[in-house]
Amino acid sequence: MTETLVMGSPPLDTIITVSTPENVAFGFRLAGPFYRFLAMLIDLTLLGVVLFAFAMALSVLGEAGIGLLLFLVFFAWWGYGGLMETFFNGQTLGKKALGIRVVSESGLAINAGQAILRNVLRGADLIPPFFPGVASMLITSRFQRLGDLAAETIVVIDGGRSDLRPPRTNQRVEAIWHLIPARYHPDSSLVDALAAYVGSRDNLSVSRRRELAQPLASHFIRIWGLPTKSDSDLVLCAIYSRATMDQVEVHERRAKRTNHADVEILDE
């Protein structure tokens, strides 16, 4: 039976999946209203400071300075966002500070028209007292305000990489590994769960690991007749190792045969 690559139903996270021309789908994390509000505050503060500095400098010119200042205020309010997002690949200074970015709904970068449109429509988003933009962000599935809906854009979290710590193995896992029945092939949802466990067990203390692993491991200890004092944590690691090892061997054989740099997606 061919199983799909999607691991069960998608989690209730604010992650959207983007399909790329490289035939791989990756996940972008969406930036919620608080992130974006903070970025806007930072931008407004920066603009305020710059305009204030300009006002001080232009007061030398007298009234002509006031005219120029009003001109600048107009462009700053309506054009700053659009220009910054066009030339900095979707980021204003506030967004850069917070590590978020505007991208197209498809995951590709935005163009000038989209950037200007979504910033001009901020005039509609910020109409007191209801602030339709906020309501729109809460109602749509991808935190889009009215400007985003019209311009087909979303705001995602950029950077902030989770730390890469490969799991460690030890001899005792090997010992349990040999006790697992040869014909046992765990199904994919179990392997997903084990992958999640193995990925995060480094962050847990030893007793915590045993506590988490215990319900599932005790089931396997019972049906396979493993030694009852076996460490639950290591049992799950061994099962995971068994599950992935078969696939790795098959893959390596195929890779050697075809001698290809690209990786094929396996069916189970």
Next chain:
Amino acid sequence: MKTVDIIAQRTPEWRELEDEISWFRHHGVQDAARVAAFAQRYRAVCGDLSLAISMRFPANTTEYLHQLVADAHTQLYRAETFRLRRWGRKILVEVPQRIVRDPCTWISFGVFWGLFFGSLIAAYSNEEFATAVVGEQTLQRVETMYAQPLENNDEDGERSAMTGFYVFNNAGIGLRCFASGIFLGVGSLITLAFNALFLGTLFGHMIRSPSADNFITFVTAHGPFELTAVVLSAAAGLRLGWGLIDTGGKSRRDSLRATSPQALEVAGVATVLFLLAAYIEGFISPSSLPYSLKVAAAAISTLLLLGYLFGLGYLVSWRRARAT
């Protein structure tokens, strides 16, 4: 575990990709050779991500790879460069044709001028109408503003200040009028109607008052540009809202996405007109130049507008049709 071996083997490559991403973040994509190498490495890491998903690598590794691919993707696929030529052709040829063909423009035109002249006539014939609509204080203030004939005693500084104010105020109102069109066009219509009533009443009242001559002298020069800009802003807003109502078979969201760039272009034209009107209003209108010159300015403005809307678009497309 075998997965551990694979991860250990590929980690140096992933770290290198991370470094490349940081480099591109700081330096931009100038170096072609570097970009080519980056693209190759990116494809390899995409392969690693597929591998990680299909083989159920530990979740933290998969998450790490998701983020890495996303960051590399963002660096590789960047925004389109701003092509001036294409924009120029759009603004000069396509947009005027679209403006003229769009029923929203003519609805906006009709609503504005209808209400304008209606309230003008009402204020001209009936004193109380003006007071009721605009308020006694405003009427007094405007009358005193134009009580004296316009003299050349303003320095350039004050004129620049007023120009800046007009840009900030009028163009801002125009863009807000456009933006509020997203609420099914109702916001734009309300702003348009309000402005038409206000201006018409004011005009009607001032024509009757003793300061009529000064008032007319002031408003003539920048009138065509400014009033056309108001009509076009509202037309753009109406188009935005109309796209939500008359979707032409698409979903409302897709219809909005299709019409909003076009509406934005019209709003852009309106903003340019507001800028021009602000300059004229700041420098020419309050000066004591002879009235004939101001009328000439108004006439030239009107001719330019007609030439742009009706002439330019059709002329260029006609010439192109003849050439092919």
